[in-house]
Amino acid sequence: MKIVVLVKQVPDTWGDRTLTSSGVLDRQASESVIDEINERALEVALSYQDSNDAEIVALTMGPASATDVLRKCLAMGADSAVHVVDDALAGSDLGWTSAAIAAAISKAGYDLVIAGNESTDGRGGVIPAMVAEHLGVPHLTFLTSVEISPERISGERDTENGTVSVHAALPAVISVTERSAEPRFPSFKGIMRAKKKPLDVLTIADLDPDILSGMGRSVVLTATQRPARSAGTKVVDEGNAGNQLAEFLAAEHLI
């Protein structure tokens, strides 16, 4: 089985994240890391590979610096990596992103595509189902548990209204939540071996030059930073803080 795991380089959620006024991520302003959810997606693939015959490809689209996240995936155990990088894709919306990723997946070949349920930066959560539509295959998204077999995939889908048991025939695209798997750490041996694993770099011309033509687009008009919140009243409880808080809430007409 060939499994493609989608990964993304994102600004670290533990630090400040900055947009330019045109709404593009300021990559200089924060540390870039592999999105935590992608490590879980990769773990789902790796744990299948632990006891089954499988080839795992880590795939990302992003600037040159995104090589780092692919190296991390290779160190964790992915067999090869694909990096879609093209200046024409900078600032892509969801439509362009999904089209380019789907074209790269088609080129790589796949039985199963595994993604995180949503990235920590964009939080869109739509790329997996968009990719599935481009590929003409089923999607199962927001899975908290996954069972992979050679012909089909099944799992529990987490929604606002409860859980849903779902399955699909392969090939398919799935996305997993943070409850799906605890990722392993790369071993020293894994890190050393990662350096020799294949990493393909593809541009739009290597995929299909027509993939982006004719698509509607979402375009950012403005991006405005909100004023930072400042601390208000802070009291140390000396036996009466609960009453003081009640007075504050009453004065603010909140009770």
Place this chain on the structure above:
Amino acid sequence: MSNVLVLAEVSNTGQIRNSAGMLLAAASSLGTPVAVVAAAPGAGAALVEPLGALGAQLVYVAETDQVDVLLSSPQVEALVAAAHALTASTILLANSADGRDVAARLAVRLTAGLAIDAIGVREENGRIVATHSVFGGSYTVESAFDGEVAIVTVRQGAIEGKADAAIPTVTTESISVDAASSGVIDAVHEAVTATDRPELRAATTVVSGGRGLGSAEKFVLVEHLADALGAAVGASRAAVDAGYVDHALQVGQTGVTVAPQLYIALGISGAIQHRAGMQTAKTIVAINKDADAPIFDIADFGIVGDVFTVVPQLIEAIGKRTS
């Protein structure tokens, strides 16, 4: 006025999901609100009156016997059919798990522009403009669309107000759905909502508890304060990971984003990932033993103290004021 389509999500027991009201309210500000439902043959009729009460002037019922069997594709086909039949160029869906999946596939099918998680949507010079709150509310971003069709998912609870009730006209069409490219629903386990508390995403007051509560048993303190205030209950990821409460209550970067009038954080340190889910609350109150907890940096009223002594006193004081 142009037709604005809204996907009305319906449970497998025929209940219209809460998001329909908010979406129809948004649609009524843009054009003629049209509710689109995918329903089993004959099941759509019962939905017409309630959708009219929520503001739908037209209800487009797309009938297929696959509606409770196939994942997303009945709704995608319903919207494709409605968009063509009604020449609609704006389609609104909830930013729910189901709504996002449908919006995703629909956008590719219609080669439409897709904007997600809008907290507002308006028309400006003939263009649809969506407003988004990104990076946990640190930025406000406005987006528009190039192309003929705009698809927007709207954050649940983000839009207040209600469309005027209408007696809708009804169009019923039969649709066919391709099972081969669709996931299959085997069983639905609806969350048990035995609680009378408001829904977390839409609540005007939220009381959240963190690791500082110490155990699942002691977490009831959060519930007691929530009930005294008529509030929803939330939790930090640390409290969820420690098993105090269910994952569905997690507020933060990877959980629910809330923007209530009042947010009370009990025993929550306020890691940046938690703040990303609540820092746009109008008023923030924090109670924590640790005077250096980062939550105090954004709290309008902070108390350095023990939640187990401060909160009971607060509940008693609230009781005195309301009785």
